[in-house]
Amino acid sequence: MSGYHALGMCVSGAGVVLRDMMSSGFATCRLSLTPRQMQEALTPGHLKKAKLMFFFTRYPSSTLLKTYFLDVQFSRCITSQLIKWFSNFREFYYIQVEKFARQALLEGVVDACTLQVSRDSELFRALNMHYNKGNDFEVPGRFLEVASLTLQEFFSAVRAGKDADPSWKKPIYKIISKLDSDIPEGFKAAGCSQELLHS
DNA sequence: CGGATGCCTG
DNA sequence: CAGGCATCCG
Numbered sequence: 502m503s504g505y506h507a508l509g510m511c512v513s514g515a516g517v518v519l520r521d522m523m524s525s526g527f528a529t530c531r532l533s534l535t536p537r538q539m540q541e542a543l544t545p546g547h548l549k550k551a552k553l554m555f556f557f558t559r560y561p562s563s564t565l566l567k568t569y570f571l572d573v574q575f576s577r578c579i580t581s582q583l584i585k586w587f588s589n590f591r592e593f594y595y596i597q598v599e600k601f602a603r604q605a606l607l608e609g610v611v612d613a614c615t616l617q618v619s620r621d622s623e624l625f626r627a628l629n630m631h632y633n634k635g636n637d638f639e640v641p642g643r644f645l646e647v648a649s650l651t652l653q654e655f656f657s658a659v660r661a662g663k664d665a666d667p668s669w670k671k672p673i674y675k676i677i678s679k680l681d682s683d684i685p686e687g688f689k690a691a692g693c694s695q696e697l698l699h700s
Numbered sequence: 701c702g703g704a705t706g707c708c709t710g
Numbered sequence: 711c712a713g714g715c716a717t718c719c720g
Binding site: 563577581584588592 | 703705
């Protein structure tokens with residue numbers, strides 16, 4: 502809940518100001534008047550922001566990322582680093598889900614549909630701990646749905662013995678990649694990364 | 701060749 | 711999470 506408030510405040514704030522700085526000052530005086538807030542390297546605040554964004558998008562394009570990190574000076578290095586972050590986020594996510602799917606199988610679960618990820622489930626706890634450590638952000642319900650589907654897909658695949666195929670996860674990745682949802686505009690706000698760091 | 705992906709290591 | 715490397719494509 503506190504997370505929502507912080508973002509809400511960012512939305513009405515200095516978003517426009519940053520744009521003006523970029524279009525005028527930066528473009529005409531690139532060497533002498535570099536905006537102070539324009540980061541040349543990703544900060545811990547950016548990392549925290551990226552993790553929260555993961556709750557909405559698992560497969561963000563570099564283009565999308567550029568529109569949500571307006572305070573970052575994108576370069577090949579920065580872009581690849583951000584993309585890399587999400588790649589790492591996905592790895593952790595899928596590893597966790599697979600683990601719980603196999604566990605459910607061992608516990609004798611029969612119907613995949615009964616596998617639902619709720620806010621009080623162990624899987625959610627593990628994921629929330631990783632992407633929202635301080636638990637200061639209200640995870641969107643949509644994420645729970647995506648996680649549930651992912652869990653069911655892994656469960657069904659393993660139960661069907663598809664994990665024998667070296668590339669058995671590919672079909673699942675394909676499905677999940679289509680479930681990305683829009684990211685709240687609040688994440689674009691200037692200073693958002695730092696605000697999150699404090700909350 | 702240089703950049704994007706993906707797997708997997710430490 | 712960052713490094714490395716193998717691989718694929720323009």
